[in-house]
Amino acid sequence: MEVxxxxxxxxxxxxxxxxxxxxxLSLIYGVVRILNFAHGTLLAVSGVLASLAFxxxxxxxxxxxxxxxxxxFFCAYGYxxxxxxxxARRSHxxxxxxxxxxxxxxxxxxxxxxxxxxxxxxRNIPLRLEALELGEIVVSTTQLLILLGIAVLTxxxxxxxxxxxxxxxxxxxxQDPLGAEICGVQSTRLKxxxxxxGSATVAIAAVLYVLSFPVxxxxxxxxxxxxxxxxxxxxxxNLPGALLAGVFLGVAEGLTGLYWKPEWAPALSVxxxxxxxxxxxxxxxxxx
Amino acid sequence: xxxxxxxxxxxxxxxxxxxxxxxxxxxxNAYFTTIAxxxxxxxxxxxxxxxxxxxxxxxxxxxYCFYGIGAYAFAILLVGQWPFWLAICFAVAFTxxxxxxxxxxxxxxxxxxxxxxxxxxxxxxEVLAYNLTPITNGSDGxxxxxxxxxxxxxxxxxxxxxVTFMVTxxxxxxxxxxxxxxIRNDExxxxxxxxxxxxxKRRVLVLSAAFGAxxxxxxxxxMSYIDPASVFxxxxxxxxxxxxxxAGSGLRWGPLVGVLLLASLQQWLLVSVKxxxxxLYGLIVLLIGRFMPGGFLRAQWVQQVPWVRSLAxxxxxxxxxxxxxxxxxxxxxxxxxxxxxxxxxxxxxxxEHVRMQFGGNVAVNDVSLRIQPGEIVGLIGPxxxxxxxxxxxxxxxxxxxxxxxxxxxxxxxxxxxxxxARLGVGRTYQIPRPFGDLTVLENIAIPLMFSAQPLSPHxxxxxxxxxxxxxxxxxxxxxxxxxxxxxxxxALEFARALACKPRLLLVDEVASGLTPxxxxxxxxxxxxxxxxxxxxxxxxxxxxxxLEKVVDRVIALEQGTLIADGPLAEVVQNERxxxxxxxxxxxxxxxxxxxxx
Numbered sequence: 001m002e003v004x005x006x007x008x009x010x011x012x013x014x015x016x017x018x019x020x021x022x023x024x025l026s027l028i029y030g031v032v033r034i035l036n037f038a039h040g041t042l043l044a045v046s047g048v049l050a051s052l053a054f055x056x057x058x059x060x061x062x063x064x065x066x067x068x069x070x071x072x073f074f075c076a077y078g079y080x081x082x083x084x085x086x087x088a089r090r091s092h093x094x095x096x097x098x099x100x101x102x103x104x105x106x107x108x109x110x111x112x113x114x115x116x117x118x119x120x121x122x123r124n125i126p127l128r129l130e131a132l133e134l135g136e137i138v139v140s141t142t143q144l145l146i147l148l149g150i151a152v153l154t155x156x157x158x159x160x161x162x163x164x165x166x167x168x169x170x171x172x173x174x175q176d177p178l179g180a181e182i183c184g185v186q187s188t189r190l191k192x193x194x195x196x197x198g199s200a201t202v203a204i205a206a207v208l209y210v211l212s213f214p215v216x217x218x219x220x221x222x223x224x225x226x227x228x229x230x231x232x233x234x235x236x237x238n239l240p241g242a243l244l245a246g247v248f249l250g251v252a253e254g255l256t257g258l259y260w261k262p263e264w265a266p267a268l269s270v271x272x273x274x275x276x277x278x279x280x281x282x283x284x285x286x287x288x
Numbered sequence: 289x290x291x292x293x294x295x296x297x298x299x300x301x302x303x304x305x306x307x308x309x310x311x312x313x314x315x316x317n318a319y320f321t322t323i324a325x326x327x328x329x330x331x332x333x334x335x336x337x338x339x340x341x342x343x344x345x346x347x348x349x350x351x352y353c354f355y356g357i358g359a360y361a362f363a364i365l366l367v368g369q370w371p372f373w374l375a376i377c378f379a380v381a382f383t384x385x386x387x388x389x390x391x392x393x394x395x396x397x398x399x400x401x402x403x404x405x406x407x408x409x410x411x412x413x414e415v416l417a418y419n420l421t422p423i424t425n426g427s428d429g430x431x432x433x434x435x436x437x438x439x440x441x442x443x444x445x446x447x448x449x450x451v452t453f454m455v456t457x458x459x460x461x462x463x464x465x466x467x468x469x470x471i472r473n474d475e476x477x478x479x480x481x482x483x484x485x486x487x488x489k490r491r492v493l494v495l496s497a498a499f500g501a502x503x504x505x506x507x508x509x510x511m512s513y514i515d516p517a518s519v520f521x522x523x524x525x526x527x528x529x530x531x532x533x534x535a536g537s538g539l540r541w542g543p544l545v546g547v548l549l550l551a552s553l554q555q556w557l558l559v560s561v562k563x564x565x566x567x568l569y570g571l572i573v574l575l576i577g578r579f580m581p582g583g584f585l586r587a588q589w590v591q592q593v594p595w596v597r598s599l600a601x602x603x604x605x606x607x608x609x610x611x612x613x614x615x616x617x618x619x620x621x622x623x624x625x626x627x628x629x630x631x632x633x634x635x636x637x638x639x640e641h642v643r644m645q646f647g648g649n650v651a652v653n654d655v656s657l658r659i660q661p662g663e664i665v666g667l668i669g670p671x672x673x674x675x676x677x678x679x680x681x682x683x684x685x686x687x688x689x690x691x692x693x694x695x696x697x698x699x700x701x702x703x704x705x706x707x708x709a710r711l712g713v714g715r716t717y718q719i720p721r722p723f724g725d726l727t728v729l730e731n732i733a734i735p736l737m738f739s740a741q742p743l744s745p746h747x748x749x750x751x752x753x754x755x756x757x758x759x760x761x762x763x764x765x766x767x768x769x770x771x772x773x774x775x776x777x778x779a780l781e782f783a784r785a786l787a788c789k790p791r792l793l794l795v796d797e798v799a800s801g802l803t804p805x806x807x808x809x810x811x812x813x814x815x816x817x818x819x820x821x822x823x824x825x826x827x828x829x830x831x832x833x834x835l836e837k838v839v840d841r842v843i844a845l846e847q848g849t850l851i852a853d854g855p856l857a858e859v860v861q862n863e864r865x866x867x868x869x870x871x872x873x874x875x876x877x878x879x880x881x882x883x884x885x
Contacts, residue, residue: 035400037407083578094581097347097533100403101526101577108523108570116564221522225408263419270412277405278393 005137007254013143013212015250016150019243020205021223022230023157024198030174030237031194034084034099038107040227041220042199045114046072046206048215051123061125061207068203076199079106080192107220114217122214125207142211149208157201158239170194174237222266229273232280309446313439321442325510327551328445329503333528335452335543336499339459339492341529342538345472348493349526350406351500353413356519358383358501359508363430364423366509380501387497391490410520417516429515432508441510448502455495456540463737463745468492470734473723479705480683480715481788482738523566527554530573536583541599545585623758624751625789625821634697636661636824637682637792642691644677644848651677653848654691661791664818664825666835666856669845670869675828676718678845679794683715684708695792710740714790718797718828720777724770728761728780729753731769735787752787758813759783775806782810786817793817795827799834807834814838832860844869 025039050064083106087098129141161167169190172180181187209215226249233248234241249272253265313321337351361379366372390409397405417424424430459465467488470478478485508514518524528547535546550572557568584590585600635658644652652674659665667675680686682693684705693700695711703711714735723731732755733748743751756765759779764772769780778798785793795814799807815838817823829835835842836856844852844865852862859865 033400035404083574087578087581090581093345093347093537096400096403097341097529097537098577098581100347100349100407101530101533101573101581103577104522104526105570105572105574105577108573109567112564112566112570116567222411225411228404228408261419264415267412267415267419270408270415273408274393274405277401278396 002137004258007258008251009139009143011251011254012247013146013150013250014253015247016147016243017205017209017213017246018223018226018230018250019246020150020153020208021202022227022234022242022246023154023239024201024205025224025227026231026234026236026238026242027170027201028195028198029231031170032080032084032191033177035103035228036195036198037100037103037221037224038110039199039202039220040223040225041107041110042072042202043206043209043223044215044217044220045110046203047210048114048118048123048217050207051125051210051215052118054125054127061127061211065204065207068207069200072203073196073200077192077196080195084195085188085192111217111220118217120217122216123210124212124214125210127211140212146208146211149204153201153204153208154239154243161239166190166193166197171237222269225273226269229269229276232273232276306446306450310443313442318438321438323551323555325438325442325445325507326555327547328442328449329507330528330531330551331449331544331547332445332452332499332503334532334547335456336496336503337529338532338537338543339456339468339496342532342542343459343465343468343472344489344492346489347403348406348496349403349529350409351496351529352525353409353520354383354387354497354500355504355507356413356417357386357504359504359514359519360417360424360430361501362505363432363508363514366432366434367430372509376502376505379505380498383501383504384494384498387494388490391493394493395486395489410522410525414516414520417520424516427516429513429518432512432514434509434512437509437512441506445503445506448499448506452499453544455499460540461745463742464488464491466730466734466737466745469726469730470723473725474721476685476705477717477721477723478734480685480709481735481784482706482709483734484704484706484738523569526573527569530576533581533583534576536585536600539583539585539600539602541601542583542585545599546583622754623786623817623821624754625786625817625823627820628822632661634661635659635694636663636696637826638692638694639678639682640692640694642678642681642693643689644674644681644686645689651848652681652688652845655845655848655850656691657843657850657853659792659824659826661824662818662822663840664814664827664838666839666842667826667828667845668830668832668835668842668859668865668869672847673845673869674848675845676796677848679715679796679826679828682708682792682794683713706738709735709788710738712740712789712791713794714785714788714792715794716778716781716785716796716798720774720781722769722772722777722780722784725768727766728769728772729756729765731780732756732784732787735784735789739787739789755783755787758786760809775802778802782813786823790823793823793825795825795829797828797830799829799831807831810834811837832856 021040021043025036028034028036028039046068050061050068053059053064054061083102084099087095087102090098127142129145132139132141132144161170169180169185172183172185173187173190177187206215230242230245230249233245234243249269252272253268256262256265256268309324312324333351333355337348340346340348340351358379361382362375365375365378370378394402394405418426420426459468467478467483467485470481470483471485471488475485504519508519527550531546531550532543533546534550535544536542553572558565561568580587585596590596590600638658640656642652642655643650655674655678667678669675677686681688682695682700684700684703695708695713698711700708723734726734729749729752732752733745736743736748736751737745753765756762759782761776761779761783764776769777772780782795782798785795799810802810811834814825814827818825827835827839839856841854842852842856842859843850844859844862846864846868851864851868852859860870
């Protein structure tokens with residue numbers, strides 16, 4: 001029973017982190033209409049960087065998160081303008097294969113460079129706070145803090161989407177790009193901003209992630225697949241949907257590990273995604 | 289004469305190159321033979337990928353899965369003491385079967401979703417290969433019981449390469465190839481001109497998987513060892529794709545040129561650079577994606593370079609020009625359509641209480657009508673009144689929520705779009721939807737290839753010429769359809785619908801936005817196909833002056849409901865038509881040619 005509860009808590013935690021990753025990807029897909037295959041790898045790389053920063057300079061995880069988010073925001077902004085924007089002018093087929101190749105190439109470069117620079121080993125931030133005991137159940141304070149972090153980040157994103165100019169523009173373009181453009185949304189600038197914003201959220205998710213799970217340079221693509229599964233289930237641009245789907249996936253993976261074999265957990269999301277795509281070819285959240 | 293000489297030179301050059309390649313393993317340099325072998329394998333993979341991507345427009349990022357499944361199946365059988373040929377055949381058959389199964393869910397998806405789902409197959413396969421330890425030996429991989437098979441492996445790969453190239457040529461000269469090309473351009477239109485797309489998509493994926501499996505099996509044999517990362521790894525999987533895109537996907541020589549150049553570069557890098565291999569691959573993949581996703585052979589400068597230019601030709605540029613005889617201007621108004629002697633008295637198309645509902649929005653509400661063979665019926669009504677939706681219900685682009693559609697007494701309920709096209713329903717689209725990257729002639733030839741009496745591409749091209757002349761597009765017949773002006777596209781749509789050899793022609797606002805002279809031409813065409821070939825026509829149009837000249841009666845729709853049915857002069861006097869559509873208190877005279885305001 002205790003093990004099950006621990007697995008459930010771990011699953012919710014992991015699922016919440018998946019949801020954060022998925023949400024960045026979903027924002028980007030909704031506005032820029034590209035599948036960023038390097039999205040999960042960004043978490044892996046940011047996680048390695050965060051762990052290095054912690055072990056080298058004993059920086060506070062909060063500070064690391066802020067610095068990483070700023071760094072990745074600017075890098076992603078430049079990356080979009082330099083590598084992705086020019087592809088939008090091409091024919092549909094060329095734009096599709098072009099973005100696939102660019103983002104997959106980025107994925108390979110990021111993984112390899114990180115592995116060469118920091119080693120292909122698993123890393124985390126070994127920050128352990130005193131555990132909390134609620135009767136039989138032991139809850140680690142770190143886990144609680146991460147949950148809090150996820151909740152705060154989700155709430156902030158929700159507020160940004162609902163109540164700022166940027167958020168309204170994002171929602172408008174996601175629903176109807178042409179209509180939003182006619183109403184005065186500068187789509188190129190918005191696309192670059194969204195790409196940068198979505199990528200920056202991954203940096204924060206990465207710091208939360210390394211606080212309780214190990215990262216390595218090659219884990220990224222698996223995360224991208226999970227994030228995409230979550231988008232398909234939760235709907236593009238749908239924050240509560242992503243959170244629910246993420247928690248579902250996290251718990252399902254935990255239970256697979258508990259009742260069967262943990263090495264099958266990575267296959268779960270792919271199979272789930274294929275099944276869902278078969279039942280709902282345009283995504284569960286999409287209106288037919 | 290010149291052309292056949294060129295072809296002759298081509299064959300001779302091809303034979304010499306092949307002979308040289310075949311003798312390579314006997315020259316004693318194992319290093320060069322190994323490099324050439326990897327190039328051959330890359331070509332098989334790249335070209336078989338391009339049948340799905342370049343020809344059909346589906347970006348299958350998981351093509352490498354088939355390579356891996358083939359390699360594993362072959363390795364497992366060989367370890368199990370199967371004879372070589374039996375093992376390879378069985379591995380290919382097994383992979384083809386796997387492709388057939390996976391095609392069911394995959395082809396429910398389009399565009400980005402298809403690309404992503406196929407890419408996600410790679411990690412799935414990798415997990416399977418790692419975890420099904422009793423079968424695959426897990427991360428230890430499989431050691432094959434062979435040694436020193438470079439020579440035979442090379443010769444087999446060369447043979448398969450030649451076959452791959454031949455299959456590519458065959459595809460592009462066949463009806464199957466045109467089905468792929470029509471799917472690439474517009475699946476829905478492909479169906480409404482008679483192409484049965486589902487089996488075509490399945491078949492091409494299975495074919496491409498089979499060739500991928502051969503490549504995997506032969507390479508596993510040559511390397512005598514496989515493990516999950518080397519056959520399902522993400523960084524190896526996209527290299528053949530990048531190679532094809534580098535030179536030009538969908539071109540005859542594109543995959544070959546791309547593979548030759550990049551595989552050579554890859555070998556050079558492997559030898560001369562230590563470390564950062566994956567970064568370099570990634571950089572190559574990234575740069576190709578950023579700067580030449582359409583292929584460098586399609587760039588402007590290539591046209592200036594004499595030898596390279598001939599490598600950059602699109603497939604259709606190789607199609608032999610159709611025989612010009614039989615298309616003189618005197619015969620231009622003669623179409624190869626049958627002339628029915630007796631149209632019969634039974635209604636050709638009958639709608640019974642047809643209703644089409646999207647959520648809470650009722651687009652067509654309980655419409656019943658019958659149209660006799662040989663009638664020309666105008667369909668009028670304000671924008672959004674359900675005219676196009678009614679067409680879509682007939683050609684089964686939508687399945688009606690309720691009611692029956694009978695064509696020549698046959699219920700269309702269980703018919704697919706392509707069957708309806710073959711039964712004899714041709715249609716145009718309000719916004720023209722030609723197959724953009726095909727020529728005008730090919731656009732018209734495709735319905736002729738997939739009609740009830742299918743023609744070979746060669747015959748279809750010849751017969752299409754009559755339709756091209758009829759639409760007065762003769763001077764542009766070899767140009768790409770997306771280069772045409774709007775009027776020309778409309779003329780092309782009309783001709784393509786006629787090439788479906790329809791008994792019922794659904795014409796959707798073909799005259800709007802045209803000059804009076806052009807409108808007049810369409811009016812004459814519509815009358816001509818009815819008078820001469822007995823084609824029944826339903827014409828959606830707002831231009832009353834045009835309708836008036838040719839229709840036997842008009843039907844008016846308003847918010848999905850049929851509100852009037854009768855001769856034009858009567859319908860325009862109808863009070864509901866006046867108040868909802870024409871919007872005038874003074875009864876307009878049909879003779880004055882009232883247009884919709």
